[in-house]
Amino acid sequence: xxxxxxxxxxxxxxxxxxASDVLQLFDAHQAKSRKVSLSNVKDRKAKLRSLERSILKHxxxxxxxxxRDFNKPATEIDLTEIYPVLLEIRHAISNLSHWMKxxxxxxxxxxxxxxxxxxxxxxxxxxxxxxWNYPFQLLLAPLVSAIAAGCTSVLKPSESAANTxxxxxxxxxxxxxxxxxxxxxxxxxxxxxxxxxxxxxxxxTGSSQVGKIVMSAAAKNLTSVTLELGGKSPTIIxxxxxxxxxxxxxxxxxxxxxxxxxIAPDYILIHEAQKEEFVKKMVEQLEKNxxxxxxxxxxxxxxxxQKQFDRLNTMLKQAIELGAKxxxxxxxxxxxxxxxxxxxxxxxxxxxxxxEEIFGPLLPIIIYEDKREVVDLIQSKDKPLALYVxxxxxxxxxxxxxxxxxxxxxINMSAAHIGNSNLPFGGVNNSxxxxxxxxxxxxxxxxxxxxxxxxxxxxxxxxxxPYTSGKQKLISFLMKYF
Numbered sequence: 001x002x003x004x005x006x007x008x009x010x011x012x013x014x015x016x017x018x019a020s021d022v023l024q025l026f027d028a029h030q031a032k033s034r035k036v037s038l039s040n041v042k043d044r045k046a047k048l049r050s051l052e053r054s055i056l057k058h059x060x061x062x063x064x065x066x067x068r069d070f071n072k073p074a075t076e077i078d079l080t081e082i083y084p085v086l087l088e089i090r091h092a093i094s095n096l097s098h099w100m101k102x103x104x105x106x107x108x109x110x111x112x113x114x115x116x117x118x119x120x121x122x123x124x125x126x127x128x129x130x131x132w133n134y135p136f137q138l139l140l141a142p143l144v145s146a147i148a149a150g151c152t153s154v155l156k157p158s159e160s161a162a163n164t165x166x167x168x169x170x171x172x173x174x175x176x177x178x179x180x181x182x183x184x185x186x187x188x189x190x191x192x193x194x195x196x197x198x199x200x201x202x203x204x205t206g207s208s209q210v211g212k213i214v215m216s217a218a219a220k221n222l223t224s225v226t227l228e229l230g231g232k233s234p235t236i237i238x239x240x241x242x243x244x245x246x247x248x249x250x251x252x253x254x255x256x257x258x259x260x261x262x263i264a265p266d267y268i269l270i271h272e273a274q275k276e277e278f279v280k281k282m283v284e285q286l287e288k289n290x291x292x293x294x295x296x297x298x299x300x301x302x303x304x305x306q307k308q309f310d311r312l313n314t315m316l317k318q319a320i321e322l323g324a325k326x327x328x329x330x331x332x333x334x335x336x337x338x339x340x341x342x343x344x345x346x347x348x349x350x351x352x353x354x355x356e357e358i359f360g361p362l363l364p365i366i367i368y369e370d371k372r373e374v375v376d377l378i379q380s381k382d383k384p385l386a387l388y389v390x391x392x393x394x395x396x397x398x399x400x401x402x403x404x405x406x407x408x409x410x411i412n413m414s415a416a417h418i419g420n421s422n423l424p425f426g427g428v429n430n431s432x433x434x435x436x437x438x439x440x441x442x443x444x445x446x447x448x449x450x451x452x453x454x455x456x457x458x459x460x461x462x463x464x465x466p467y468t469s470g471k472q473k474l475i476s477f478l479m480k481y482f
Contacts, residue, residue: 022184022190022193022194022197023193023197025154025178025179025182025184026125026154026194026197026199028178028179029125029152029154029179029180029182030124030125031179032152032177032179032180033122033124033125033151033152033200036122036150036151036152036180037121037122037124037150037151038150039150041096041097041100044096044100044147044148044150045093045096047147047175047176048089048092048093048096048144048147048148049089049093050174050175051089051140051143051144051147051171051175052086052089052090054170054171054174054175055082055085055086055089055140055171056086057171057174058167058170058171058174059078059082061166061167061170062077062081062082062136062164062167062168063077063078064163064167065161065163065164065165065166065167066081066135066136066161066163066164068163069132069135069160069161069162069163069164069304070161070258070260070301070302070303070304070337071301071302071336071338072257072301073298073299073300073301075299076256076257076299076301077136080134080137080256080257081134081135081136081137082136082137084137084141084418084419085136085137085140085141085144087419087421088141088144088145088421088437088438088441089144091421091438092144092145092147092148092438092442095438095439096148096442099120099148099439099442100120102117102118102119102120102451103117103118103120104116104117105117105118107452108482109482110478110482111452111454113454113455113456114452114453114454114455115452115453115455116450116451116452116453117451117453118448118449118450118451119448119449119451120149120442120443120446120447120448120449121150121446121447121449122149122150122151122445122446122447123149123151123200123201123224123445123446123447124151124152124199124200124201125151125152125153125154125199125200125201126146126151126152126153126154126199126200126201126202126203126445127153127154127156127194127195127197127199127201127202127203128142128143128146128153128154128155128156128202128203129156129191129194129202129203129204129205129206129214130142130155130156130157130158130205131158131205131206131207132158132160132161132304133257133260133261133262133304133359134257134261135157135158135161135164135165135168136164136167136168138205138228139155139157139168140168140171141436141437141441142203142205142226142436142441143155143181144441145203145436145437145441145442145444145445146203146445147181148441148442148445149442149444149445149446151200151201151445152179152180152181153180153181153182154182154183154184154194154199155168155172155181155182155183155184156183156184156185156190156191156194157183157185159185159186159187160304160305161304162185165183165185168183169183195213195214195217195218196217196220197221198221198223199218199221199223200223200224201223201224201225201226201444201445202214202218202223202224202225202226203225203226203228203436203444203445204225204226204227204228205228205229205262206228206229206230207229207230207357208229208230208231208382208430208431211227211229211432214227215227215433225433225434226426226433226434226435226436226444227427227432227433227434228262228385228425228426228427228432228434228436229262229385229427229430229431229432230262230357230359230385230427230431231266231357231381231382231383231384231385231427231430231431232266232267232354232356232357232358232381232382232384233263233264233265233266233384233385233386233387233388233406234265234266234267234268234269234374234377234378234384234387234388235250235265235266235267235268235269235387235388235389235390235414236269236270236374236387236388236389236390236391236400237268237269237270237271237274237278237390237391238271238274238371238389238390238391238393238396239271239273239274240391240392240393240396241274241390241391241392241412242390242392242412243274243277243278243281244281245390245412246278246390246412247278247281247282247284247285248285249390249412249413249414250265250268250282250388250390250414251282251285251286251289251341252289252414252415253265253388253414253415253416254341254361254363254414255286255289255290255300255341255361256415257301258300258301258302258303258338258339258360258361259358259359259360259361259362259363260301260303260304260308260359260360261359261415262357262359262385263385263386263408263414263415263417263418264359264414264415265363265388265414265415266357266358266384267347267353267354267358267363267364267365267366268363268364268365268366269366269368269374269377269378270365270366270367270368271367271368271369272367272368272369275345275365275367278365279327279328279343279345279365282328282343283328283343286328286330286341290330290340290341292330293330294330294338294340294341295330295338295340300338300341300361302336302337302338303337303338303339303360304337305337306337308359308360309337309339312339312358312359312360312362313339314352315351315352315353315356315358315362316342316344316353316362318351318352318353319344319347319348319351319352319353319364322347322348322350322351323346323348324344324345324346324347324348324351324353324364325344325345325346326342326343326344327343327344327345327365328341328342328343329341329342329343330342339360339361339362340361341361341363342361342362342363343363343365344362344363344364344365345364345365345366345367347364347365347366349377371396371399371400374400375399375400375403375404378404379403379404382429382430382431383405383406383407383427383428383429383430383431384406384407384427384431385406385407385408385426385427385431385432386406386407386408386409386410386414386415386417387400387404387406387408387409387410388409388410388411388413388414389401389409389410389411389412390412391411391412397411405428406427406428406431407425407426407427407428407431407432408423408424408425408426418437421437421438422438422439423437423438424436424437424440425437425440426440462474463475
C-alpha cells in the first residue's frame, strides 16, 4: 500500500511525534479496511453486541466522566447519552440483515433481458469528529452506523470533554483493535492533520463555521461528508395550542443539558393571545423542575467551560442593552459555570440572541399577530436543524409545514424526533448535509453500487451501427412509447 504521507504535503522529517502517530494510525486503518469491508452480517452484529456489553459495563465510568466535565446529572446522562446509543445498536442489530441485502430494482424495457440491483458496500476508512455537548452519544452513534456499514473508524472526541473521553477509550479498547476503531485525542493541530488525510468518509458534528472548514478540507481529497450542524431552531405556539402540554415539553427540550443541545428550541414565536399565560406557566414549570433556588439544583448541567459561560452572559447583556426585558431568571452560581433558565422578551432581531445559535439556557420570546409574520422571520434566516409547531389547528400546522424548511420538525413535541431511528436525522444547507441514525446512517457510510446484469442479447446489439432506417424506426418507437 502507498502511504498517504507524501500526498498531503507533510514531510515525514518535519512532523511532530503526535502527528506522526496519526499518520501511522491512518496507514494501519487503510491496510485493515479491505478485510473489514468483507465482513459478513454475523461479524458486524457480533461487534455491535460487544460494543453494547462494554457500554453497559462502563456505565458508571461514563457518568463519572461527564459529571466531572460539566456536572451533568446521572439520570440525564442515561437518558440523553447512553440510552440513545444502545437504541441505535439494538436497531442496527435487528435490521442489519435486511440493510446489507442487495436491493433488486426494476429495469426499463429499453434494457430488456437485464436485471438490476443495488449493492451496499462500505466506503472504507472513516473519520468521526464529535462535539463537546453530547460527547458520548455524538461520537458513538455514528460509530454504530460505521460498524454496520463495514467501515474502519478513527474517532476524534472533543478536547473539552476530556474526562468523558477516558471512559470512551476504555470501551473502544475493550472491543476493537486499534487498526479498526481508534481514538485520537488533541486540539486543533491534531484535527488539522486528520483532515489532510484521504479518508473515505468524514462524519462531523459541530458548528456551521467549523463544518465549512471540514467540508473545504474534504473537498481537496474529494472525500464524502456528513455534516450535522445546528442553527436557530424556532418554536411556534399558535392561538390554539394547549399550553399545559406545550410548556412542559418546551422546558424539557430547552433546558436539558443546560440548553447545550443542537435541536433545542432556540427562540419562541408565540401568538399574542397566549403570551401572558405562557410566561406564567413557564415560570411555574421551571420552578417545579428545578426549584425556586436554581443555584442549588442537582438536576441541571453546568456550562461546559468559561469561554461558553462568558459568551452567554455577553449575549444576554447585549440584548438588555438593546431593549430586551428579562421576565424570569433563576439564581445562577458563576463559580460553578451555572446559568439558570432565563426567559427574555422584547428581544431585538439585531441582537446576538437572535443572530447566533444560543446553545445555552436563555430563551427569547417573540410575539406575533399573524402567522405570515412567523414565516417571514423564519425564511429570513438560514434553514434550521429543527422546527417545532404547537397547535390544535391542522390548517395552521399545514401552513407552517408548507411554508418553511428545516432538517426535521416536531408537531406538539420538541427534540424527540432524534429518538426514532426510523426517521432521518440531519439538517439542510447551513444546518447540515446528509442524514444519520438507523438505515440512514448505514447509507451514509455505504457506497450504493448500481449493478446491471445482462444475461441475453440486448438492445445494444439491435441498435448498434450501422444505423439503418429500421433501427431509426425502432429508436423512434422507443422514444414515443417507452
